[in-house]
Amino acid sequence: MFExxxxxxxxxxxxxxxxxxxxMFFAANGARFGFAATLPASVGYHVATLLVTLAIGFGFETTLQRSPILFQVIKWAGSAYVLYLAWKLFRAHAIDKVGEARPAGMWGGAVLLLLNPKAYVIIALMFSQFLEVAASSGEVIAVGWISSVFTLNNLVAFTVWTLVGGQIAGLFRDEAQAHLLNRVFGSVLALVALWMMFG
Known part of the structure; x- marks a missing residue:
């Protein structure tokens, strides 16, 4: 199992x-609200990651293959959601300013994963490469182990991006600089949304 x-x-x-x-979502939220405020969204995202990964490992991928329309719906809905987040961030003001802006919660994090078709493709590709190798341990154990490693690996990566976002934000406390940072992160998220839509 180590290998x-x-x-x-x-x-x-x-x-x-x-x-x-x-x-990009977690880097932007880390920059705007700080690390601690992103924790609910991270919990939501990674619980959804584990559940979706288990579902695909146990056969949900077959449903997506039989229904390309469902895949397209998820693709466009996910792109629209990320574009919406990008627009909100692009229009945000200073990081310390108190207003309507709120960090994403558990549901926001879960939705980000559920509406990201690229995640489904990566998960399916991962199982196509590694499930047979792990099958000697039994399908349930193999799917559970692969799903857990995938989820924990994502958690570490997103934590790093969140912390980097928070560190960058510390350099942009001035109103004009913070607005510029929000526009940069908003623009990057918008590009990610277009990549999801047309990639």
Whole structure:
């Protein structure tokens, strides 16, 4: 199981740490609200990650393959949701300013995962590469182990991105600078949304 885990982490490393919807979402929230305020969204995202990964591992992928329309609906809905988040961030003001802005909660984090079709593709690809190797341990154990490693690896990556976002924000406490930072993160999230939509 050790060799499987090591190979799985190597496989997932570039996928987890490269800029994507989840990483940019948590970096932006870390920059705007700080690390502690992102914890509910992180819990929601990673609980959803574990459940979706288990579902795909036990056969949900077959449903998506048989219903390409469902995949397209998820793709467009997810892109629209990330674009909405980008617009809110782009229009936000200073990080310390008290107003209507609130950090994403558990549900917001869960929705981000559920409406990200790229995650479904990555999870399906992961199982296609590693499930057969782990099958000697039994399907339930193999799917559970792979799902757990995938979820924990994402948690570490997103925590790093959140902390980096928070550190960057510390350099942008001035009103104008904070507004610029929000516009930069908003623009990056918008690009991620377009990548999800057309990629």
């Amino acid at each position: 499987l885990t090591a190979a799985l982490i190597v496989f997932l490393f570039p996928l987890a740490y490269s800029p994507g919807p989840g990483n």
